[in-house]
Every structure is written in structure tokens, then in C-alpha cells.
Amino acid sequence: MTADNMSQQSTNRNDRYERGLQILAQVEQTQGPSVLDYVAEFSPDLARLTAELGYTDVYGRSGLTYEQRQILTIAALGAMGTAPSQLRFHIRGALNVGCTPEQIIETFIHLTIYSGFPAALNALSAAREVFTERGIRPSLEEHRTEPSERFETGSRLVAEVDGSAGDSVIKSLQDISPDLGRMIVEYSFGDVYSRPNLSLWERELVTVAACGAMGTCTPQLRVHTHGFLNVGGTREQLIEVAIQLAVYAGFPAALNTLEVFRGVLEQHENAG
Template structure:
């Protein structure tokens, strides 16, 4: 589900023979890809025509025609989740650029894009967030009419109290238990979680808590190294108004960006969370 890199496209779209017989999945995927990319022609087909045309067809038919076209998440939710995961994984800058553009094309605001990239600093580190911001800067510059005013809130006072309240709002006892578990070995780490992650980042305006937790699920799934934290944030997403169906859908979507093993492992975590909440 990646765009072509910034290469020239052919003078015409691939023929029907080049991409295989037209079918419902392909046509549906092509229509959705056009909406996300903002282009009439799917550059990804041209970029792969000389080496792996079947991959291009699979991206359109499966990636967009099946994985993303079922309506279980809005396009805005899907693009924010994809931007979050690609930024966190840090290994797909061209595709991150494509999906930042895609997010803007489907109605995500520049402020929301920036917020999800800042949010990445908590789960994938500051370098990942900085690299994501650099890609967003280029995307914004290439849209001369785009209106974006940076938000500089400052850290403010009472970071600990603000963070503790936000942590309780999102994660409840699960978050508090994580912080408490650090008191005997790394109490400062617990304090940083409260003050920085929740007092500074989660408390920023510009992105609602449900969107933040959706992005966090996408990041933790994509990274594949944070199963306990993924479970905490699946709880958090449900606590702030998300549904189980949305949890399953965003994890399923990550199969296209982080691979099926990452999605399967995350689904196992979701199953545990759902069972816990049913007891």
C-alpha cells in the first residue's frame, strides 16, 4: 500500500492486460487509491510495471480493494494510523511521505499530522519523531496554499498532576500499575512517563484521546516489540470511546504495513484484553 517514489510516471496507465482482468476488488481499490493519492493514475502501477507488475496489482486489489475499503474505519482514521506506524517503524520515508499527503487529501488537518508525529516520540523515540517531522515539513512546503500555524503550548506548570490525571483518564489502574512497578528500580522513569508522556504529550490540544490511542495501537503493532504496552493501550482505546471492532480493524490494517506476523501477534494481545474485560 505504498505509493510510487517520486519517479516519472508513464505517459499512459497500464493496459488491462498488464494488470490482469478487471474485477471488483481491483476497481474498488483503484478508486480508493485515487482518493488517497489525489491523482487520477496510480503511480505505483507504473513504477512496478517493468519488474513486478503483479505486486502493483496486489497493492491495488488487496491493499486498497480489500484491506482498506471495508468502511470499518474512516479514511481519516486509517491514514492517521498509517502515518503513526510508518513514522514509528522508521524504515519507509517515501511511503510515510505518501501517507502524509494522503492524510491531508482525505481531510486530516496539518495540525493533526504534526500531533501524531510528536506522539511518536513517546513510543518510538525522539529520532523517529524528528525524522517524521522532517518528512511532514517537505509535504507542507509542497502545498503552497496549505495553512498551518505551529502550536507551541510550552510545558507549563503542574506537569506531574496534569499527567497523572491524563494517565488515569486513558489507562486507569493499568497505567498506574506500570508506574508503581518502577518505584523499586527506576522511579524517575515512572515520573517521566507521567510528566512527559502524559503531562506534556497526551495533554496537548490538536488530537483527541481516541485518535491518540488508535495511533498508539498502530505504532505498538508496527514496532512488534511492545506486547505488554499494546495491551495497556488497547484497554486505553476502549476506555476513551473506541470499540473492539476498531481495535481489530486497525491491527488488521497493519498487516499491510508491518506484515502479517506483527498483526497476528497484536491480535493475540487484543484477544487477551477482550477476555479480561468480559470477566
């Protein structure tokens, strides 16, 4: 290798790192030291890899906006429940790139369905800390489906989002726990999916991100991958979700998620 080639490689590496720092700055928007400055004090290589992979290679991609990437990131981190500091960082980042406090709260309400109430409550506690430090007072307006309309509303949204796949899940419970099937319709869809502040597309983005990150609910991930496409999601967006998950849930989770996406996309293409 010539000296010129070595110099060009060094320049490319520096450009990639600097580009990552520029993207991180848009998410971070801090007047003080960057979070990567603290990482670099102990592991400069990890700081560099985070900037290059996490921000240049992943956040720098087209296909999803920064707002959408932050929503899916806090959904994944909230669902996993294993990285509270990073969750708080990305709640701040979500606010910085244009997400509203109400969208963030709604993301965590949505997680009650897929990762449970403890994970959602912990994520909401992290949001409370961030909102308090910034003096943010989110809307406390209540949204409630009338008790007499929960099943009808839920059934309509099951059909709109998940189609026949959702109906099959409910029917499969009739011989063992019809009550659970009713709760899925009334709570998950009648109470939660019907709420404002997230569109159905955003709700399915949160759902596939959470299910993919947890890695414990492949059948449900498959159903909601269909759902994501049913409400206007695209093949390209699904691939971006999997790539984003590689940073926050790890490459095995991303690969498993992508394999589910592959199967569903093939079904949709063959059906078309």
C-alpha cells in the same frame, strides 16, 4: 470448469482490481500517473496485489474512516522508520482525505513517547517535505503545560486513559527508577497527551498502531489496548487496526497485535 465460470472469475478479479484503484485514487488524488503505474512497470503482479489487498480488501472495509486509517498508517510507518517514501505518500494521502497538517504533526509528536525522538524527527522531516511541496504553512502556535501542573495533569490523564493498569506501571518503577516513572507521568501524559489537535481516542489509535507495528513492546501494547477501550474505542475498531497493520507492518506483526487485542478484549468481556 466451464467457459462461463472462467469468464465470471476473470470478471470478479477485474472488478476487485478496479475497485482498489478507485479507492487508491481517493487517497492519492494525483493528476499524473498513479504510484501503482510505476510499480507496474517493474512488477505488474505486485501492483495488482497492492490494489486488491491494500485498497479493496483493507481500505474498502467499514469500521474506520479514511482519515482514521491514514492517521494509523502514518503512525505505524513513522514508528517503524523503515519506509520514508511510503511515509511521504501517506502523509499526502492523509491531507487528501481530510486530515489537517496539525493532526499530522501531532501524530509525530506523540510518537516521541513510543518510538523515540529520532523516529519522530525523521517522520516530521518527511511531513516538512510534503508541506513544502504543497505550500502548506501549519500553525506554529505553542502549547505548553505549566511546569507546576505537569505531574497533576499527567496523573489525571494516566487515570483517564490507562486506569489502574497505568498506575501499576508507574508504581512498578518505584524500586528501581522512580525518576523514569515521574518522567512518564510528566512528559508522556502531562506534556503530550494533554496537547490539542488529537483527541484521546486518536492518541490511543496512534499508540496501538505504533506499538503493534514495532512489535517490540507487547506489555505496553496491552496497557494501551485497555486505554483505547477506556476512551471509547471498540472491539471492531481494534480488529480494523490489526488488519490495517497487515498491509504496512506485515502479517506477523498484525497477528501478534491481534493476539494482544484478543486477550484484552476477553478480559473486558469477562469483567462485564
